[in-house]
Amino acid sequence: MPRLVFSDSDLGRVRFAVLPFQETLKAARGLGLPAPPPGLAAWRHAGRAALPAAARPVVALCSAHPRHLPDFLTPQPAAGPMTFEDELHAALDDPAAPVLQDTAAFAGVLDTVPPVVGTLLRQPTRARRALRDAFAAFHRAVLAADWPRLRAQLAADVAYRARLAARHGVEAMLATLCPPHVRWEHPYLEFAGPVAPDYALGGRGLVLAPSMFLTDGVHRQLNDRQQPMLFYPARTAGAFWRDSGGRDWPDGRLAGAVGERRAAVLRALARRSGRGTADLAAALGVTPATASAHVANLRRAGLVVTTRVARTARHELTPLGWDLLDLNAG
Known part of the structure; x- marks a missing residue:
């Protein structure tokens, strides 16, 4: 299992974030993967029926690889609450973002490069504008109506982890974060995934982001320009999707x-x-x-x-x- 290596200062810099745009990425992934992540089959059927043509490039991009996305789509989260528009702006409107570099690295791990990735490589500025509109269309059609319920589940997960850390310490919280996908054994946080070298957090800490759509494991965002991030399944995700997709829960x-x-x-x-x-x-x-x-x-x-x-x-x-x-x- 890949491992994140914590120093004592990293343990003091663990924080949580609820990220609506990142949930949009995970939802688009769930719609596009060949097989639905556990529990999402009924939601996926309804989501595909509601998907407008303008949002299809988003699904193709987010499901091109089961674990990876171009890094520019996951910018450093702010310290305070972020709206969907806040995140969308940070991801797609920052002229300093290395879009071409990140997209080229992403294309390098793909067996098949979808047209949306090819357009990002050839015309990154124009493609980002088009993606901004496509993500907005996807969010409106597929997620906006359910977002208050989803956000409540994510906020409840963060509140639970915060109480656990306050009562028993950060290490106890990490030890129960997301079994069996995550395991804590000081100073290592191991998580399910392909074998990779240990990654030292280097005093930057870690952003933990729960997801209602990531029901099949954890995702990481590790690069040298921002605080490391780990996305994990929210603890109520299974029950939420099992109970009529969260409607009239x-x-x-x-x-x-x-x-x-x-x-x-x-x-x-x-x-x-x-x-x-x-x-x-x-x-x-x-x-x-x-x-x-x-x-x-x-x-x-x-x-x-x-x-x-x-x-x-x-x-x-x-x-x-x-x-x-x-x-x-x-």
Whole structure:
């Protein structure tokens, strides 16, 4: 297994990122591979039916190789949250990006070079503009409607890993990151993939990015010009796709434990902590009185804590509430 080599300073520079454009790349890969990644067959059928002709070059590019893409498509993520447009701009509008060099390296690992890669080699500036439009068309047609649900799953994964690191340390979090695809044994993070030399992080740390579409292993982004990155399957991806592709996702074991409405309250507070009663009611589609009653029951059970800011009640999950969600994740 390939290995990333950590120094002590690298352990202090591990961070997480939720990256919508990178999820678009993984989704396009899932649509184009000869066989769908595990769990994505039903979603792929619907995605292919919705795919506009303008977005087909994106699918051809992202599925040309099962593990690799041109490096310029995965730029250094910002420290704060990034929108799809933010990432798209960083990937395709930076005049300093070595597009020709990265594309040539990518073409070198392909058995068959698709036309979109050939165009990038011959006319990189023009091809990037065309790709920008194609990615936007793909995102609108295939991902935009489902993105709020997908983002909630990714944010929940990051929150879970952050709590694990806070309670037990970064190394404990790395040790449970993504079995069986990833294994931690100090100072090495091993991951499934073709044999390769050890890669020393060199004090730059590591960006960990969960993915809902990467259900068949991990992907890495390692080069000398940016912080190393590792993409891994989000822990709820299997259950999400199993349960009708995430549409009208049932709360499963959690609903059985506390009831459907209270499970919905817990998940809403996990997605955004500190909601007010009216905000929570709007998110659940119930009256404020009903939301307040559900919160009161959860508060009595020790799963929610309520504080007052001016005249507004703010609700948050307690550690026990987080533990219940973690225990009953798919």
